[in-house]
Amino acid sequence: MSYQPGVCNIGPAQQRRRLLLGVGSLVAAVALVGATLALSWPRWVLLASVFPLYGAALGIIQYRERFCIGFAGIGVFDVGDGTNEVADEAALAADRKKAVTLNLKAIAIAAPTTAAVYGLSVVV
Template sequence: MEYQPGVCNIGPTQQRRRLLLGVGSLLVAAVYVAAVVALAWPRWALIASVVPLYGAAMGALQYRERFCIGFAGMGVFDVGDGANEIQNEAALAADRKKAVRLNAKAMALGVAGTVVVFVAVTYLL
């Protein structure tokens, strides 16, 4: 696997880490929602599920896209041979542009998931 500016900045090992982040965050969201329901907390408390749902979306997107937002912000890439600094300004700009897009997608998915959870718990339970 090769580093491709604005396309791919992580290899298989880093991808697995992002997948674990996503799965772990999704589990945290499920446990939190279950706690809100089981403990009869106010429905507005479900809004806090946006945080782990954002994390789940972030992990899944980074895994799928083979791209780490944090690495883009730091100006590095790791496609399997350790972290390397990005020297080319155009490559760095391409990575940061993709990072902004991925972050926006993850936030949108987190918010959408929170709306689904809120509506489902409010009207189905």
């Protein structure tokens, strides 16, 4: 696997870290929803699930896309041979454009999912 600007900036080890972030965040979201319902907390607490849901979406998206938005932000990549700096300005711009796109995808998943969770809790 090699670094491809705007396409791939992490290798398998870094992908696994993103997947663990996503799964862990999803577990946290489920725990928050479960605790809110089981302990009869105010329903508005469910709105806080947007944060772990965003983390879950972002982690899974980064895993699938083989791309870390944090690495793009600081101008580095790690495809298996250690962290390296992105030297080319065009490559850095491509990485940052991809990072914005992935971030927006995660928000587009987390926000309506949070609304659905909240809406279902009001109905049930």
